[in-house]
Amino acid sequence: MECSQNGIGSALCPALLALGAVLAASAAAQSSPTPGRFTDATEKLGIHFRQQASPTSKKYLLETMGSGVALFDYDNDGRLDIFFANGARLDDPTPKGTIPKKDDAKYWNRLYHQKADGTFEDVTQRAGLAGIGYSTGVAVGDYDNDGFEDLFVAGYGHSTLYHNNGDGTFTDVTSAAGVAGSGWMTSAAWVDYDNDGRLDLVVARYMQWDFDDIYCGHREEGLRSFCHPDLFKPESVLLYHNDGNGKFSEVSHQAGVDKPGKGLGIAIADYDHDGWMDILVANDSIPEYLFHNRGNGTFEEVGLPSGAALDGNGTSFAGMGVDFEDYNNDGWPDIIITDLANQRYALFTNLKDGTFDYATPATGLGAISLLHSGWGVRFLDYDNDGWKDLFIVQSHVMDTIQVNEPNLRYREPPLLLHNEQGKKFVDVSADSGDVFHQQWAARGLAIGDINNDGTLDAVVTSNDGPAWILLNQTSTTNHWISLNLVGAKSNRDAIGAQIRISIASGDQFATVSTSGSYQSSSDKRAHFGLGAAAMIREIEVRWPSGVRQILKDVKADQILTVTEPAK
């Protein structure tokens, strides 16, 4: 491609081309959207977590990738608890081949139990969840269908599966289960890919990396920086089939998901409505992968043919966080992937024919995100108006970015985008609370209704820094419903169940999942904002087992448990 006609040297061409497909968003919004109101309740609720990245002079890439968080109810008391993954000690230098260890309590992963008064207590030691290595991601799922949520903690060199004993304690069953894995594991997702009623496990791996002393950056200026992933070879995801006896079989190759990638985020949805859950992997700086589930235990990687692998210019980007939900209420899961500044967050709208349209410019997301770098991301309806908005936590990957690019920042505030009826996103961050004016090196993000008040809250982790509990106190009279699905024939968590709710203003859809975001795991309850509707005409649940369930005339403003019927 040429760009010499723009009258500047050839060196400018790539960046100019990259700016070719910029947004269509008119600055003239029709009406001002409802801002959110998220308040920092971390201290008040008794959370004192701090992620330890263990920075060194060597700038090991592991130091900047952070650790995730999970929101889940481990003791079935109806209140969400919080699990934080944490780093481990890194020596300076760290010898090649080292698997870091948590040799001090400051490196422990932490489990915070929510008490009846809404405050939290640290129960890590009692629960047996301190961990062993450099923990990265976390995934929640009841893999043995015993009614208690289990915990998979991904890590560098070694991951851990904790079985929830149902008495407030967990047992490390990694070895027996056979899911320790290898390499640099990041995000993970529980998904019943073969609809046998048991949750299987898919684990993203970043790349083939070790503690090599590679100098990246400007040596003459003494400005060492984190190395680009292009320097390292890709690594495939790990897919573990749940064999039903507490054991898992690693089936990545047989299932066809062993295509080497640079996975940082994972999300699941049945994007083509064929009844089988598909897997999306957000890859860093190579095409994104969409593993289409063939329904016979195998997958086909269809990122490029589906249009979800590259941006609108056909260019790869640094995929990090991901979510796979229906933002335009048409019943078909869409995709959001966060990436680095100058790339723009990638929004792919499902065209209902197995392909996606790159909707970043047309929805206004391009102009909003051009100068931002995002990690954890979730669609959530923060104001319960019936449209899923976007919550994104941000930070550049390079702590020295400002030196080379003065208009970029390492630390960034989070981003809250209001969904304008599935057509556009509007940045309401500035009016949505002080937290959106604070500069964070954020990484993980989990979403859930922490205080069961009918609005979705957020937990954010930062790299080598604190975590934040952000309670949603948005001023709204809109109604809502939260559906807690319990599978019988299907997996007990009902992960993969597809829900349609019907109210006067239209239908909404959601897929039950704890995965998505970045290295994090969210509340499995499906939350719907209902706007002015105090009654839901119909709720349809399509369970992974194939059972279809209809509920009529359901009252709003409640957390409703729905159990899978026999037929």
Place this chain on the structure above:
Amino acid sequence: MLNLKQSASLILAILLSAAAASAQTGICDQAATQFRDRRWPDAAEAYANCDKGAPGQTDALLYRGKALVNQQKFPEAAASLESYLATHPQSDDAVYLLGYVRFRQDQPKESLALFTQAAKRKAPAADDLKIVALDYVLLNDYTSAARYLEQSLQMNPDDVEARYHLGRVRYQQNQFDPAIAAFEEVLRQNPSDVKAEDNLGLCLEAKGRGDAALAAYRKAIFMESASSFQSEQPYLNLGKLLTTMNRAAEAVPVLTQAAMIAPDSATAHYELGRAQFSLERFEPARAQLEKAVALDPKNSSPHYLLGRIYQRLGKREQATQQFKLTEELIRQQNAKSGGMASSH
């Protein structure tokens, strides 16, 4: 409007003003006359002969270099200037000029070294600082480029070329407000500057002001219609934005015009094909993308879109082939960038 490749004309003014022939002989006088008359090929040859009469003892090779620069014969100019500097190592003019020549030869590091050498003896002029800035542009160091362009403009605030380049650099830095200010100033000084108007559109587009960007592109096209020079760029920018705004039907005639102006532009065919693809006109889209791929076979983007078009046309094997090519080209690009720019 000037661009980097036309910057020679600015240098020319300096050269002409300094055109005091130093040859003593008849052939040297003749060379000086030809130089003054801007008969560059004749002057270059005459100065070569002049030097033969007294090798290294006159300024003939310096002026030969200048004559060659004005013919855009940069390798020959560099050779002449290097020969001159061998016998006149203290010549600031020759060092500055050789610095400019190295810039034109896409050798920014060598150019910067020469400018640095010359500046130790003689303060650089505004034009020298501008070339230094453009060297930094070629090195992707936009921070330094902006600094030197600002310095150049402090010395010569009316230099629209420097102002234009400052706008471009600010645009590259995603500093759209300063870029807009620069382009608006260029347009204030030269209201018919098509490229400034076009680039103003790019900045407005990047800021999310789509309608204002469309207006700027349309104005640039209108301005261009009054000029003898036709560029596809404003048509391309307008068409791309219309496609992005889901107005592909409007984009098609605009991009068709771009492809007519620049039939060898892979970008024009790619964008026209992209608009056709949006409209689900897969056969016309295929034709455009096949042209784009032929014109720019190493670029992964047209292969990717062509694959998607083949897929829609039911040509599964051809689609698969294009997707494989896409992945391979991206892999090659990443391997290349991983070796060159290793930081995140």
